[in-house]
Structures are given as C-alpha cells and as structure tokens.
Amino acid sequence: MARTLIRDLKSAVGKEVTIKGWVDVRRDQGKLIFFDIRDRSGKVQAVVLPKSPALDVAKDAGLEYAVEVKGKVNARPEKNVNAKVLNGDIELEVAEVTVLGKAEPLPFDMSADGFNLDLTTELDHRALTLRHPRLQAIFKVSAVIIDSFREFMKSQDFFEFQAPSIAPATAEGGAEVFQVQYFDKKAYLSQSPQLYKQIVMTAFERAFSVNKVFRAEPSATTRHLTEIVMLDAEMGFIDSWTDVRDMAEATVRYILTQVGTKCSAELEFLGATLPTMIDKTPTYSLKEAFEKLGIPEDKDLNPEQERALCEVVKKETGSDFVFVWGYPTKKKPFYVYPHPENPEVNEGVDLLCRGVEWLSGGRRINDYEQLMKHVNEWQMDPKKIEMFLEAFRYGVPPEGGFAFGAERMTMQILGLKNIREAAMFPRDMHRIDHPLSALD
Amino acid sequence: MARTLIRDLKSAVGKEVTIKGWVDVRRDQGKLIFFDIRDRSGKVQAVVLPKSPALDVAKDAGLEYAVEVKGKVNARPEKNVNAKVLNGDIELEVAEVTVLGKAEPLPFDMSADGFNLDLTTELDHRALTLRHPRLQAIFKVSAVIIDSFREFMKSQDFFEFQAPSIAPATAEGGAEVFQVQYFDKKAYLSQSPQLYKQIVMTAFERAFSVNKVFRAEPSATTRHLTEIVMLDAEMGFIDSWTDVRDMAEATVRYILTQVGTKCSAELEFLGATLPTMIDKTPTYSLKEAFEKLGIPEDKDLNPEQERALCEVVKKETGSDFVFVWGYPTKKKPFYVYPHPENPEVNEGVDLLCRGVEWLSGGRRINDYEQLMKHVNEWQMDPKKIEMFLEAFRYGVPPEGGFAFGAERMTMQILGLKNIREAAMFPRDMHRIDHPLSALD
Numbered sequence: 112m113a114r115t116l117i118r119d120l121k122s123a124v125g126k127e128v129t130i131k132g133w134v135d136v137r138r139d140q141g142k143l144i145f146f147d148i149r150d151r152s153g154k155v156q157a158v159v160l161p162k163s164p165a166l167d168v169a170k171d172a173g174l175e176y177a178v179e180v181k182g183k184v185n186a187r188p189e190k191n192v193n194a195k196v197l198n199g200d201i202e203l204e205v206a207e208v209t210v211l212g213k214a215e216p217l218p219f220d221m222s223a224d225g226f227n228l229d230l231t232t233e234l235d236h237r238a239l240t241l242r243h244p245r246l247q248a249i250f251k252v253s254a255v256i257i258d259s260f261r262e263f264m265k266s267q268d269f270f271e272f273q274a275p276s277i278a279p280a281t282a283e284g285g286a287e288v289f290q291v292q293y294f295d296k297k298a299y300l301s302q303s304p305q306l307y308k309q310i311v312m313t314a315f316e317r318a319f320s321v322n323k324v325f326r327a328e329p330s331a332t333t334r335h336l337t338e339i340v341m342l343d344a345e346m347g348f349i350d351s352w353t354d355v356r357d358m359a360e361a362t363v364r365y366i367l368t369q370v371g372t373k374c375s376a377e378l379e380f381l382g383a384t385l386p387t388m389i390d391k392t393p394t395y396s397l398k399e400a401f402e403k404l405g406i407p408e409d410k411d412l413n414p415e416q417e418r419a420l421c422e423v424v425k426k427e428t429g430s431d432f433v434f435v436w437g438y439p440t441k442k443k444p445f446y447v448y449p450h451p452e453n454p455e456v457n458e459g460v461d462l463l464c465r466g467v468e469w470l471s472g473g474r475r476i477n478d479y480e481q482l483m484k485h486v487n488e489w490q491m492d493p494k495k496i497e498m499f500l501e502a503f504r505y506g507v508p509p510e511g512g513f514a515f516g517a518e519r520m521t522m523q524i525l526g527l528k529n530i531r532e533a534a535m536f537p538r539d540m541h542r543i544d545h546p547l548s549a550l551d
Numbered sequence: 552m553a554r555t556l557i558r559d560l561k562s563a564v565g566k567e568v569t570i571k572g573w574v575d576v577r578r579d580q581g582k583l584i585f586f587d588i589r590d591r592s593g594k595v596q597a598v599v600l601p602k603s604p605a606l607d608v609a610k611d612a613g614l615e616y617a618v619e620v621k622g623k624v625n626a627r628p629e630k631n632v633n634a635k636v637l638n639g640d641i642e643l644e645v646a647e648v649t650v651l652g653k654a655e656p657l658p659f660d661m662s663a664d665g666f667n668l669d670l671t672t673e674l675d676h677r678a679l680t681l682r683h684p685r686l687q688a689i690f691k692v693s694a695v696i697i698d699s700f701r702e703f704m705k706s707q708d709f710f711e712f713q714a715p716s717i718a719p720a721t722a723e724g725g726a727e728v729f730q731v732q733y734f735d736k737k738a739y740l741s742q743s744p745q746l747y748k749q750i751v752m753t754a755f756e757r758a759f760s761v762n763k764v765f766r767a768e769p770s771a772t773t774r775h776l777t778e779i780v781m782l783d784a785e786m787g788f789i790d791s792w793t794d795v796r797d798m799a800e801a802t803v804r805y806i807l808t809q810v811g812t813k814c815s816a817e818l819e820f821l822g823a824t825l826p827t828m829i830d831k832t833p834t835y836s837l838k839e840a841f842e843k844l845g846i847p848e849d850k851d852l853n854p855e856q857e858r859a860l861c862e863v864v865k866k867e868t869g870s871d872f873v874f875v876w877g878y879p880t881k882k883k884p885f886y887v888y889p890h891p892e893n894p895e896v897n898e899g900v901d902l903l904c905r906g907v908e909w910l911s912g913g914r915r916i917n918d919y920e921q922l923m924k925h926v927n928e929w930q931m932d933p934k935k936i937e938m939f940l941e942a943f944r945y946g947v948p949p950e951g952g953f954a955f956g957a958e959r960m961t962m963q964i965l966g967l968k969n970i971r972e973a974a975m976f977p978r979d980m981h982r983i984d985h986p987l988s989a990l991d
Binding site: 323507547 | 554571572573574590591592615616617651652653654655657676677678679681682686687690691694697698701705708710711712713714715716717718719720729730731732733734736738740747750751753754755756757762763765767769777778780787788917918919937938939941942944945946947948949957974975976978980983984985987
C-alpha cells in the first residue's frame with residue numbers, strides 16, 4: 112500500500128493506510144500501547160489494542176525506531192479531541208508494525224518538554240539532538256531566512272552568483288584569515304565576498320550571493336563562529352546611499368514577513384516574537400545618535416550605546432530597528448564612499464535591532480581615480496586587488512550594497528543566547544563537530 | 552525623473568524618459584551618433600541628432616561608459632524595424648547624457664560578434680569579460696540550474712541545510728584534500744557533504760544542500776576545478792534504490808525544463824541544444840551495459856565505453872540519458888548499499904548523458920550493524936566518523952541520495968569545451984583569479 116504522509120491522514124478517516132516515520136513518543140497504558148509517530152510532515156497518535164496482531168513487534172519498538180505502520184484512521188471520541196495540534200482529532204488503530212531501523216536506548220531525554228541539555232552536551236550529540244523539535248524549529252527558521260533573502264533578491268532583479276571560498280594568497284592577510292596549503296603555494300579562506308560582488312555588479316548591475324565566509328578570530332565568545340553563511344547584495348545605478356538603505360530595509364522586512372508566515376508554529380514553540388519594523392525605520396547619523404543619547408561624540412557606538420540607542424528609538428517610535436550612518440571614513444575599508452559634504456565621515460550604514468547590529472552596508476566608491484586615491488592612502492598593494500581594480504576601470508555607476516550573517520539573524524530573531532545554537536554544524540576555535548581536544 | 556528600465560521602454564512610446572546603463576555599442580554616422588545602451592533588463596538604440604544639446608557629452612562617451620540618458624521614445628520607421636530583438640521597433644532620441652562612470656579604452660574587442668579571446672586571456676580579464684553576452688548567458692544558465700534544483704527539492708519536501716566547508720582534521724585525508732591551518736591544529740576543506748547530508752536526513756527525512764566542495768587533485772585538465780558547487784540530496788523511507796533513481800531523474804528533468812523555458816534566448820545565442828530526456832530513462836546494470844556493448848565485463852566503464860553506451864542508447868530509444876547501476880561493492884565507499892541478491896555489486900547508480908557522467912547516487916546502508924561491518928572491512932577509524940555513526944545508532948530507515956556538480960552540468964548542457972568557462976571565478980592548480988605564477 113502506498114505511503115500516506117502524516118499531514119494527509121485527516122482526509123483518510125475510516126480508511127486503511129500505511130505511514131512511515133519515527134517513534135516520537137511511546138506510552139504503555141495497561142494493555143494498550145500508544146505511539147506518537149513522526150514523519151517529515153507531522154505527527155499522529157497510533158494505538159495498539161490488546162488483541163492487535165502488531166503487538167509482538169510493537170512491544171519492541173522503542174523511541175526513535177524507524178517504522179512502517181499499517182492501520183485504520185479513526186476519529187477520536189469527542190472527549191479525547193485536542194484541537195490545538197495536527198491530527199488531534201484522529202488516531203491510527205494499528206494493524207501491523209514493521210521495523211525499518213532499530214534504535215539504541217536514548218542517552219538522554221529527547222521528549223519535547225524533558226529535553227534540557229547544556230549546550231556542550233547538545234553539540235556533542237548534534238547528530239541525535241537534530242531530531243528534537245527545538246532544533247528542528249531553529250533550523251527551519253534559518254532555512255526560511257536564507258530562502259526569503261534569495262526570493263526577495265530575485266524579485267528585485269538581483270543576479271545570483273557563487274562567490275569563491277578560496278582566496279588568492281595575496282588578496283587577504285593578517286592574523287584573522289585561515290591559511291590553506293594550496294599545492295606548493297599558500298592560499299586563504301575568503302573573509303568576505305565584498306570585492307567579488309562588486310565585480311559581478313559591474314557586469315550584472317545587481318548581484319547577490321549566499322556563501323560561506325571564514326573568520327580566524329581567536330575568540331571563544333557566544334557570538335563567534337569560524338565559518339558562517341553570509342547573505343550579500345550589491346546594486347549599481349543608485350542615486351544615493353539611501354537607496355541602499357531602503358533596499359536593505361525592504362529585504363529585512365520581507366524576510367521577517369516570510370518568517371512570520373511560514374514559521375508561526377516554530378516561533379510560538381520557541382517563545383520568540385518578531386521585532387517590529389515600522390513603516391519607515393528611523394535613520395540617524397553617528398553624530399545625531401550621540402546627541403540623542405546625550406553623550407559626547409565618539410568614533411563608534413559601543414555595545415552598551417547600541418543597546419541604549421535602540422531603547423530610546425523603540426520608546427519614541429515603536430521601532431525595534433534603527434539605521435546609523437556616517438562613520439569616520441578612516442576607520443572603514445578603502446572602498447566605502449566618503450560623504451561629499453564632509454569627507455571625514457562616510458556613507459556606510461548599519462542596521463541595529465534590539466541593541467545589536469544586524470546588517471551593514473553603504474555606498475562604495477565607483478570612480479576609478481577616487482578609488483586609486485584611497486588604495487594609496489590605505490596603503491594597499493594594487494597588484495593584490497588587480498581583478499577588482501580592472502572592473503572599476505571600465506564605467507562603474509554609483510553603487511552600494513549590504514551584507515548580513517544568517518546565523519546572527521537567526522540568533523537575534525529567536526532570542527538565542529549562543530550563536531552555536533543557530534548553526535547546524537558550528538565551527539569555532541575549539542570545535543569542529545567534536546571538541547578538537549578530543550582528537551589530540 | 553524616475554529611471555525607466557530598458558525592457559519597459561516599449562510601453563513609453565512618445566514619452567520623455569530617463570534610462571541608465573552602459574554604452575554597449577557606439578556608431579558615428581556622419582553627424583549622427585548611435586548608441587546601444589545596456590542595462591540589466593535589455594538594450595535599446597539611442598540616437599544623438601546633430602543639433603542635440605547632448606552632443607558635447609555624447610562625443611566623449613565611449614564603450615562601457617556608465618551613463619544616464621534622457622530622451623524621447625520614438626517608434627522607428629517601418630523600414631528600420633528589427634522584429635527579432637527587444638526594442639527593435641523603437642529608438643531613444645537623446646536630449647541629455649550624463650556620464651556616471653568613465654571607461655578606459657577597451658583592451659580587446661568586446662562586441663557580441665567580435666569577441667574572440669583564447670581562454671587564458673579571457674580568464675585574465677574576467678572582471679571585464681563578464682560583461683560580454685556570451686559569459687552573461689553562461690552564468691544565467693548556471694544560476695537557473697542551481698535555482699531550479701532548489702525549487703524542485705523544496706517542492707518535494709526536501710529540507711535545505713548548509714553543509715560545512717571546514718572538515719575535522721581526522722575525517723578526511725589523503726593527497727587530494729586541502730589542509731587548513733586551524734589555529735594551532737590542522738583541518739581540511741570538505742570534499743563532499745555526503746556524511747552530513749546523511750545525518751540531516753536522519754532528522755529531517757529529506758535534505759538537500761547547495762555547497763562548495765574542494766578537490767586538491769593535481770590535475771590541470773579541461774574538467775578539473777579545485778572549488779566546485781555541489782548539488783546534494785538525500786531521502787529516507789525509500790522502498791528501493793530505484794526511488795532514488797526516479798527522484799534524480801525527476802530533478803534533472805525539472806532543471807532541463809526550467810533552463811529551456813527561462814534561458815531560451817541564452818541557449819540560442821550559445822548555439823546549445825538541451826539533451827533529450829524521454830519518458831522513462833533507460834536503466835542498465837553495469838553487467839548489462841557491457842553485454843550491450845558486446846565487450847567483456849569490467850569493473851567500470853571507461854570514458855570511451857561511456858560514450859559508446861550513450862550512442863547505442865540514443866540510437867535505440869532516442870534518449871540522451873542512461874542510468875547505470877550495480878558497480879563492484881569493493882570499489883565504492885563503505886556506505887553504499889550492497890545488492891541483497893548479489894552483494895558483490897552495490898546499489899549505486901550513475902546518470903550518463905551524451906557520453907559523460909552527470910550525476911551519481913544510490914542507496915546507502917541504513918542498518919547500524921551492517922554499517923559497522925563495512926567500517927571495519929573498509930578499515931576506517933570509527934572515531935573519525937563518530938558524528939555520522941551516532942546518527943545511525945538511532946533508527947535510520949532505508950535511504951539514499953544523489954549529487955552532481957553545477958559547473959559540470961552547465962558545461963555539458965551548453966557544450967562548453969572547458970569547465971573553467973562554467974565557473975565565474977574558477978580555481979585550479981595554476982590559477983586563483985590570476986595565474987599563481989604571477990604572484991611569486
């Protein structure tokens with residue numbers, strides 16, 4: 112008999128069906144055995160009655176067994192109906208159970224409510240803990256964030272490209288870059304697709320990418336991973352840096368709407384509330400931000416000041432988001448566009464939410480002469496960025512872009528305490544799947 | 552005045568508009584200057600009349616200048632209409648030209664027809680050659696292949712995950728893996744998300760990923776890149792390896808249909824014909840394949856035999872595709888499922904097209920005891936794949952999956968001669984953006 116997905120059982124009441132899935136819950140009540148069976152589409156309660164021919168196999172089928180179950184879909188008696196859950200009004204009366212894959216006894220409580228591991232243990236057993244609804248909910252939200260980014264970019268005519276992970280030996284450097292033994296040469300892992308997305312923009316006008324970037328910061332904090340998923344966008348023919356800001360805002364708004372629609376059950380399960388994005392997100396220059404906080408101007412907002420600014424803006428406008436632009440030119444990379452009226456500050460912009468930076472971007476220098484002036488002032492070796500510079504020798508319009516990390520946005524939307532929770536296979540200083548110390 | 556995209560000009564006949572784009576073609580005919588202006592949406596012819604106030608600026612605007620052009624959209628006289636191209640029936644009468652970005656004189660002919668570089672020169676200047684319609688067509692097809700893969704996977708309930716690029720020091724090894732200096736330890740670049748996608752499948756039932764893989768093969772052929780985009784899928788609760796084959800076939804069929812629909816202009820420009828996939832792609836065991844070729848059985852098809860088999864199948868059935876399954880168990884990785892009736896061969900399967908392997912996959916071992924038997928026979932260190940093994944201790948149903956490289960499929964669909972043409976920023980033994988020798 113063809114398999115029925117569990118989400119489709121409600122339209123099979125009174126019929127014989129075959130389902131396949133995992134034993135999610137098992138309760139032995141006197142002579143009855145109750146199972147919750149889980150497949151990719153949902154869960155259903157199944158009951159093995161005392162005289163069922165399935166009893167012998169059912170007796171052995173423990174938690175996380177992969178099983179095929181044949182039976183009849185019954186409507187539950189009124190008093191047993193649970194209207195709040197999928198299939199809360201039906202039950203499968205089991206006629207036959209076939210074990211497709213046995214499971215060892217679980218090393219810890221994997222039930223929806225009983226799951227309570229410290230993060231280290233949870234990560235040490237991620238191959239198993241990935242089956243828990245909490246982790247499934249987190250990674251569903253993460254997948255929707257990434258997919259919604261792509262959807263919105265495509266709707267706005269952005270061209271998807273694959274940014275490279277291996278960077279030339281000479282393009283990047285410093286302590287925070289991973290070095291790769293590349294045949295008899297040295298190469299590096301890319302820290303950012305920045306220069307590549309600008310190149311692609313010069314050919315396709317609008318470009319985006321979803322790619323890995325690698326950071327060798329020797330930091331073991333709750334916010335650091337060595338490998339992250341970056342969502343990058345770049346657009347030509349802008350009139351002002353505010354076009355970039357507006358596109359970033361529209362992108363985040365679309366993502367939040369999609370997460371709200373597609374992940375409402377997951378948000379509720381995780382107790383997460385989406386941040387509020389009002390019709391027009393407030394924008395302040397760095398100078399104005401310090402004025403607003405009533406403190407002396409500085410070169411950047413520190414984490415405490417970011418939190419304070421977000422609180423003030425929230426109180427005044429109801430917005431959880433705030434844009435801050437106009438950072439000191441000399442503090443930012445060579446390609447960021449200096450503000451024409453005051454070149455000491457640039458047209459870079461950050462989006463803060465609930466006290467934390469979510470996204471950064473801005474206008475870039477498009478004029479080749481101005482770019483080369485910065486290359487020299489920033490003391491960069493033009494040979495090391497020759498491919499990038501070539502693109503800018505041939506007609507580049509005013510342009511800009513933005514980028515944000517998928518794990519960080521997942522963490523912030525869901526209010527997770529550690530970014531490792533938002534990466535399925537997190538890598539950090541001390542861990543690649545398993546603690547590195549275990550491999551010594 | 553708000554910018555009008557060039558594809559929308561046809562509905563603005565008789566109106567004043569502003570367009571923005573690049574000078575794609577320039578022809579000086581007596582006192583007239585004709586431009587083709589290109590933006591992300593298309594091209595249009597613009598004419599500067601002898602008395603136009605735009606004449607001074609237009610005189611300086613050379614190829615690849617980024618410009619803003621104001622003017623009036625006119626219908627072309629009947630005799631000048633070119634019905635074959637976008638905007639072949641209109642023309643922009645230029646009133647004003649503003650240079651947004653100057654271009655140096657081009658180092659070679661970038662016209663649609665005159666472009667004729669050897670591959671090395673083309674790659675040395677990829678930041679510029681990316682603007683050529685040939686390259687734009689190739690990378691549009693590549694983007695549609697990747698996006699269609701994701702679309703189809705999602706339609707079939709596959710869950711998208713991000714497979715890691717950094718692999719633990721102990722998981723992979725051998726000469727063909729890139730080594731990364733990971734703080735004070737060693738790590739490697741992932742050669743395949745195989746074990747990760749199997750882990751994710753045990754939690755999400757169906758999983759897919761679009762991720763980079765890295766191959767340190769010291770081969771400088773037309774088919775080798777060190778960094779490629781892999782499209783991976785894995786599915787649980789299969790009845791047979793043929794379920795995996797059928798899903799792979801449906802995936803390729805969907806991709807071909809999408810490329811045919813979304814890239815018809817690009818296929819025509821590149822002179823490419825999509826391969827024919829008939830209703831049911833012929834499937835042969837390796838043994839049957841050798842019988843069909845009338846040659847003695849061997850352990851694998853060599854490239855010449857793959858070509859011969861495809862030719863025979865094409866002649867007999869009209870299909871450009873053929874599946875071959877049942878390879879010697881001992882020749883394949885430990886996780887491939889041995890055929891129960893003859894364990895000497897396994898349930899791995901390859902999809903060939905036009906003489907070349909496009910995709911491979913098959914059923915995997917799901918039973919933990921059988922898996923551990925193979926781990927021992929293949930002399931693997933269980934500690935090195937502990938995360939993978941943990942997943943298989945807890946109820947794994949019969950399962951399988953498949954994978955294929957985006958660059959190879961792009962190359963094969965378009966009949967490109969070198970895989971470097973199908974990668975936007977190709978990396979090989981001798982090149983990362985620029986030749987490595989240039990960096991010595």
